[in-house]
Amino acid sequence: METFESLVRAEFAPKNTYLNTASTGLLPARTVDAMRIAVQAAAAGQPTDMFADVEADRASFARLTHVPVDRVAAGASVAVYSGLIASGLPQGAEVLTAEGDFSSVVNPFHVRGDLKVRTVPLERIAESVRPGTALVAVSAAQSADGRIADLPAIRSAAHEYGARTYIDASQAAGWLDLDAGAYDYVASVAFKWLFCPRGVVFLTVPEDLGGITPLFAGWVAGERPWDACYGPVEELARSARRFDESPALFSYAGARRSLALLEELGLDAVRKHDLALADRFRNGLLSLGHDPVPSPGSPIVSVPGLGHRQPGLSRAGVEVSDRAGNLRAAFHLYNTPEDVDRLLDVLST
Numbered sequence: 001m002e003t004f005e006s007l008v009r010a011e012f013a014p015k016n017t018y019l020n021t022a023s024t025g026l027l028p029a030r031t032v033d034a035m036r037i038a039v040q041a042a043a044a045g046q047p048t049d050m051f052a053d054v055e056a057d058r059a060s061f062a063r064l065t066h067v068p069v070d071r072v073a074a075g076a077s078v079a080v081y082s083g084l085i086a087s088g089l090p091q092g093a094e095v096l097t098a099e100g101d102f103s104s105v106v107n108p109f110h111v112r113g114d115l116k117v118r119t120v121p122l123e124r125i126a127e128s129v130r131p132g133t134a135l136v137a138v139s140a141a142q143s144a145d146g147r148i149a150d151l152p153a154i155r156s157a158a159h160e161y162g163a164r165t166y167i168d169a170s171q172a173a174g175w176l177d178l179d180a181g182a183y184d185y186v187a188s189v190a191f192k193w194l195f196c197p198r199g200v201v202f203l204t205v206p207e208d209l210g211g212i213t214p215l216f217a218g219w220v221a222g223e224r225p226w227d228a229c230y231g232p233v234e235e236l237a238r239s240a241r242r243f244d245e246s247p248a249l250f251s252y253a254g255a256r257r258s259l260a261l262l263e264e265l266g267l268d269a270v271r272k273h274d275l276a277l278a279d280r281f282r283n284g285l286l287s288l289g290h291d292p293v294p295s296p297g298s299p300i301v302s303v304p305g306l307g308h309r310q311p312g313l314s315r316a317g318v319e320v321s322d323r324a325g326n327l328r329a330a331f332h333l334y335n336t337p338e339d340v341d342r343l344l345d346v347l348s349t
Helices: 004-011 029-043 050-065 078-087 103-112 122-128 151-161 249-265 267-287 307-315 337-347
Strands: 072-075 094-098 116-120 133-139 164-168 185-189 201-204 300-303 321-323 326-330
Touching: 004 029, 004 249, 029 249, 050 072, 050 201, 050 249, 072 078, 078 103, 078 133, 078 164, 078 185, 078 201, 094 103, 094 122, 103 116, 103 133, 103 164, 116 122, 122 133, 122 151, 133 151, 151 164, 249 267, 267 300, 267 337, 307 321, 307 326, 307 337
Parallel strands: 094 116, 094 133, 133 164, 164 185
Antiparallel strands: 072 201, 185 201, 300 326, 321 326
C-alpha cells in the first residue's frame, strides 16, 4: 500500500531545495506525462479529448472545495474573474479590501473608477464591514507574508450587513480545507499549491450566479457548446459554466492528474505536513535571532529584512522569494525537514 511519502517521492524529484510554492508549485511526473501525451497526440493529428479533462478538473476542484460542480467555472486568470465581479456592481458601490492584498484581487475594482474602494488592515476586515458595503474582497492567505484572513468572521459580518464575499484562494487552495460554498465567489489559480500547469483558474459562484453578466461569454459558455459556435449564443449555460473562458487545454490536461493526486493524498495530510515544516522553520528562525511575520496556521513564512539574501540563497541551491524586502519561504508536500534545515543552515552563515 502506497503511503503519503511514497506517493510524493514517486511524483516529485526537485534538483534543488525548492521552497517557493507561493510563486509556482512543482509539477508531478504524472502531470508532465499527461501534457506530453496531449501535445504529441495533437502533433500527430489525433488529439485527445481535452474538454473531458476540463470537466474532470471542474469536478475535482468542486470536491476539494465542497461545492456542487455546477457552481464552478473554469478560466485562466484571477484578474479576469475579479473584473467580471467588479462589472456586476452598481455605480458607487462600496468594496472593502485589505491593505497590500494581491493586485489581481483588488485592482479591477479600482480600475472601474466609479466604485468606492475602502482599504483597511487585514486584521480589521470583519469589523470594518458596515451598512452599504456591497462586497468584501480579500485573499484567504496573503501572498506577501502568509497571514490568514479570519474568514468565518468576515462571512458573519458580511451576512449581517447584506454584503457579498469574494475570496481569492490562490495561496490557500491545496492546503487549506476551504468551504467555498460559504462565500459568494471564490477564485483560485491552480499553478501554486494545487501544483497544476499555468493557465488553469477556477471560480465558484453562488447558486443564483451572483447576478453577474457573463461579458466575455463565448461558445464554451453555451448550454450546448458545440451548437453555439456561430452567431450569438442562443442559450447560456444554466450553471457557472456560463463564466468559462476558452480553456488552455494542454494545461487542463495536465491539471487533471495534479488534482487527482491531491485528492489521493488528502488535504488533511497535506496541511499537516506543510504546517509542521513551516513551524520547524519559524522555531529555527527564532533560534537565529530572526522574528518572522506572525502567520500561525500558514505554510508561508515571511522574514522581515532578509529579502536581500534571496540571490545568494538561489546560488546555494535554495529557492525562496524576495517580497517587499522580506524573505518568503513556502513549504509544501514535496518538501522535507532536511529542506528546512538546509535553508536555516545557509541563513546562519
